[in-house]
Amino acid sequence: MRHSRRGRPHRLLRGIQYSQDRIAQTALSVPHTDVQSTDVSVSLDRLKIALAATEASLQNPFPASWYCISGISLVFLFSPSQALLSSTLPSTQRSQHKIEMMNMRKRTLKWITFFLLFIFLTSFVLNYSSTGVPAAWFSKQMVQELSQNFRKFIKSQPCTCAHCISQGKVSYWFDQRFNKTMQPLLTAQNALMEEDTYQWWLRLQRERKPSNLSDTIKELFRVVPGNVDPMLDKRSVGCRRCAVVGNSGNLKDSSYGPEIDSHDFVLRMNRAPTVGFEADVGRRTTHHLVYPESFRELGENVSMVLVPFKTTDLQWVVSATTTGTITHTYVPVPPKIKVKQEKILIYHPAFIKYVFDSWLQGHGRYPSTGILSVIFSIHVCDEVDLYGFGADSKGNWHHYWENNPSAGAFRKTGVHDGDFEYNVTATLAAINKIRIFKGR
Template sequence: MAAMKRRTVKLLTFFVLFIFLTSFLLNYSHTVVTPTWFPKQMVIEFSENLKKLITYSHRPCTCARCIGERKVSSWFDERFNWSVQPLLTAQNALLEEDTYSWWLRLQREKQPSNLNDTIKELFQVVPGNMDPLLEKKSVGCRRCAVVGNSGNLKESWYGPQIDSHDFVLRMNKAPTVGFEADVGSKTTHHLVYPESFRDLAENVSMILVPFKTLDLQWVISAVTTGTITHTYVPVPKKIKVQKNKILIYHPAFIKYVFDSWLKGHGRYPSTGILSVIFSLHICDEVDLYGFGADSKGNWHHYWENNPSAGAFRKTGVHDGDFESNVTATLESINKIRIFKGR
């Protein structure tokens, strides 16, 4: 027992030193976003990383099946990296050069604003903290439903089942009013980008998925001056979202999904697969609804009759087939469950 305790102390000491040195080097080697007060920033980042190390390393899960369990699948272990943080905060806003360059190419901004200045301004408007609801601090089983927009939700009667989850994540234009029997009425987190924004209930957290610097500027504008009304299409001038309910999907996490999970397929990940991998990092148990084609093989939204169903799969932006293979593999190794409608 004494020997085991000594080994544990040595291991923890090693991790502490490793995190400290990593934080130190990051502050000197990353040039995209430079903290104003280096010593304070380094201490904060070190503290946050240490807390995450302890939380994720020792937090038991009481679910029947736990996503974070290792050595169940080598395929999963090679891809899943718990240390990559899903949300952008004031403490982790440093981007590596290759990540920043890759992210800038996503929508080919001709003259992007300075990211450093934009993020500083952003976190003067919104809190810039990790959502406390998303931090897996306590022992237990966090059950999450990720609800896609597929037509296979029609007449599925999944509504009550979806609403029974602790967290319910939805995305883009997805409506619930009038569709409650099939898709449920509960939403805790809604992933959007400016062009896909829809009005949200007061208790819903908005997770902005930024594909360009202008998206971050839009958030600032939409809760203050309302000067940005157009990106490549018209976007809402103002949004009624509480500032403490605005969260930002980390650009580095987008690249992590692209590199580790999609292996470079498509030009960049869809909001759907970004929602799925996001849920793997914040939940203990994940159920997917509304993903994939309907029973007739059509890819369309549950709230509309789309005569050109499936056209988005031919744009070359997202590789729908490869993303579907990723979710199917996750189901086959019992990391998630997929409900395909009736």
């Protein structure tokens, strides 16, 4: 949606004028007998003005909100508080030290404001230019996201686990591969893909006539949440323990169920059932990774993490939660699913390429859901335990719900390099980044 440029300067001027008037009124209402209290009062009122103007900007179409915010930031930087406060200084009663402290506070405020302005403008430019998807869809979400991120920053906690996965300088091998800036989940704010990443992703399942990605993402975030935390609020807790439950036959007769259920997050994948296998695989699931062809109905409070290997997969989510028009990809897929829209998360395509490049070093055609779950977990969790990965005690590769011990033919298709993927998890365990439980 495009918006006319007419009226934008007027909105900016109105925002600046409004802010200036409020600052002037506040300055006049504050007693001039104490420079420090005056400085604090004016600063606090400026923050109130910023909040009020930002709130008001939500009622206006993009990009008015950006101009309003930018105008406020400019007022913060250049408004005449210096002259106002200097005029209140008693010439004989204030020491040079207090004057310097006051100036330092004002300089700090201005630098912080400049930094916030820089973040706003950079976010706008990147969001518009890199995706080719107009940021207008998300004007309201963007402002809300900034507010949420600021609150998360204030509440952020360091990792308190005995061994934190993200701790650096423990293993050179790990540090060369782990990029903590990568965000596992796709959101309205990070829906940016570089051209080479996009082209690589399109080749994964050789989609012949892919739909326009920008239009698809726009439609997608009308249906599923676009403002989720791409790290699942990792830093809101001190130590997040996660169990990643694979589908290996080595889970049979393991009695791992209660141990698995004791974790904060329990991740499962594809068609893995729990009913009838609770003693070995547990009852709880918090996140279930699937793609359309591997979907199974989930519990009411389970978050579905869609792993998209093609544009059609994103369209399927929209269809399966609304019209039900998509019934076939390269195989039949469920036309409708019962997962609540607010419980649907999207695995970021750029994160899939990150796993392929950094962790698999290009082995296989693309990563399996299993290794994608593992690398996903080491980014959103502080401690990770793997269950149900690898062969059983007899060397057979099969699923725990199957009776066919030779059902591991999938490892020979050439799509995934199962041996290399398992070596990655084994190395992570060897350097004490994760633990692997191989059955009893």
